Amino acid sequence: MFIDTHMHEMTYSKDSFLRLDEMVSIARQKGVGGICITDHDSMGLKDYAAEYTERTGFPVFVGIEFFSWQGDIVAFGIEDYPRERVPAQEFIDLVKAQGGVCFAAHPFRNNNRGLEENLRAVHGLDGLEVLNGSTSAEACMKAAEYAMELNIANKVAWHGFCIDAKQKIVDAGIFVLPSNYEGVSNAMVEAMAMGIPVIATDCPIGGAATYIRDGENGMLVPTKDATEMAAAMKKIASDPLLAKRLSDNCIKIREEFPSGVIADKLLGIAGIMV
Numbered sequence: 001m002f003i004d005t006h007m008h009e010m011t012y013s014k015d016s017f018l019r020l021d022e023m024v025s026i027a028r029q030k031g032v033g034g035i036c037i038t039d040h041d042s043m044g045l046k047d048y049a050a051e052y053t054e055r056t057g058f059p060v061f062v063g064i065e066f067f068s069w070q071g072d073i074v075a076f077g078i079e080d081y082p083r084e085r086v087p088a089q090e091f092i093d094l095v096k097a098q099g100g101v102c103f104a105a106h107p108f109r110n111n112n113r114g115l116e117e118n119l120r121a122v123h124g125l126d127g128l129e130v131l132n133g134s135t136s137a138e139a140c141m142k143a144a145e146y147a148m149e150l151n152i153a154n155k156v157a158w159h160g161f162c163i164d165a166k167q168k169i170v171d172a173g174i175f176v177l178p179s180n181y182e183g184v185s186n187a188m189v190e191a192m193a194m195g196i197p198v199i200a201t202d203c204p205i206g207g208a209a210t211y212i213r214d215g216e217n218g219m220l221v222p223t224k225d226a227t228e229m230a231a232a233m234k235k236i237a238s239d240p241l242l243a244k245r246l247s248d249n250c251i252k253i254r255e256e257f258p259s260g261v262i263a264d265k266l267l268g269i270a271g272i273m274v
Contacts, residue, residue: 003034006065006074006105006129011048013039020049024058034059038074038105041067043081050224053180065105066091070122071115072105074129077226088115092124099230103127107146108139119146128152172196173243174236180223183207192218195251197243199232211256217249 008016009023018026020037027035037045037060046062053060063076070088075081077100082091095102106129107114115122130144147153169175175191177200184207191198192211198218200208212218219236221228236243 002032003036003059003061004032005036005103006038006132007035008039008065009037009045012042012044015040020045020052020060024052024056024060028058034061036061036063036076038063038065040065040072041081057181059180067113070118071107072113073102073115073125074105075100075102077101077230079227088118089122089124092122096124099227099234101126101230103129104143105129106132106135106139106143108142109135110139114139119150125152126155166190166194169196170194174199174233176229176233177201177208178229179203181205184210189253189257192250192253193257195247197236197246198250199229199236201229211253212250216246217252218246 004027007023009020010016010018011020016023023035027033037049039045041064043062043064049060049062052058061076063074064078064081065072065074066081067085068088068091069085073088073091073095075091075095078095078098080098081094092102102124103126104115104119105113107119108116109132119125119128128143128147128150130140130147132140144153169191172191173196175188175196175198177185177188177198179185179201180203182201182203183205185200188198188200188208189211198208198212200212200218200220201223202209202220203223208218209220212220214220219232221232236246
């Protein structure tokens with residue numbers, strides 16, 4: 001799924017002339033699977049975006065593009081933010097204290113709103129924006145170079161399309177399924193069968209809860225709660241004994257789905273279709 005992580009909507013931003021429904025329509029046409037509204041110094045669209053997502057099924061996430069004294073920083077997973085400008089490091093620390101994530105927006109755009117050389121002075125950024133449609137190619141390339149220099153580029157690996165996804169995830173420490181609406185996810189079951197600790201949202205339809213016993217063979221968190229999701233991830237990542245217990249228990253799902261049983265069910269379905 002491709003998600004645009006930096007967009008503005010006209011209700012709270014002068015940088016946009018599009019309503020949310022128009023943005024989603026364009027995103028669908030372009031094959032984008034979700035969008036993030038990051039208006040300047042505002043999260044005013046949050047409640048409407050949540051209602052829109054629930055009504056349409058199209059994921060709309062709301063963060064903020066905060067204008068610190070040193071430049072713009074995009075953040076997600078927070079409830080509170082300063083109502084006046086503060087130093088970049090103070091804002092980053094506030095985001096981290098709430099379990100959120102943040103990245104430097106267009107750090108080298110020539111509008112005096114990027115962190116620029118301050119990237120070397122702050123700590124705690126989760127990423128740098130290295131591709132921005134309103135920023136020159138040269139500025140984007142410079143941001144990419146800084147991301148490599150500061151070892152930020154290595155925090156996330158984009159594997160793209162994979163023929164053998166198993167080889168990409170078999171060594172993963174955690175499998176995260178943050179859906180707002182989900183039945184029984186094949187990907188979740190496959191991860192459990194490989195012994196990868198799973199964190200999934202407890203969707204109303206109850207798909208994940210069918211197989212996950214919270215705290216025993218996986219972890220369930222409320223939907224639309226980034227803080228709880230981040231806390232669950234930190235808990236497993238910082239507790240090797242918990243991770244091992246979840247792994248040892250979740251792999252037992254193989255006993256419920258042995259290959260012979262699956263083959264018999266598929267053959268039965270094929271027979272009915274014939």
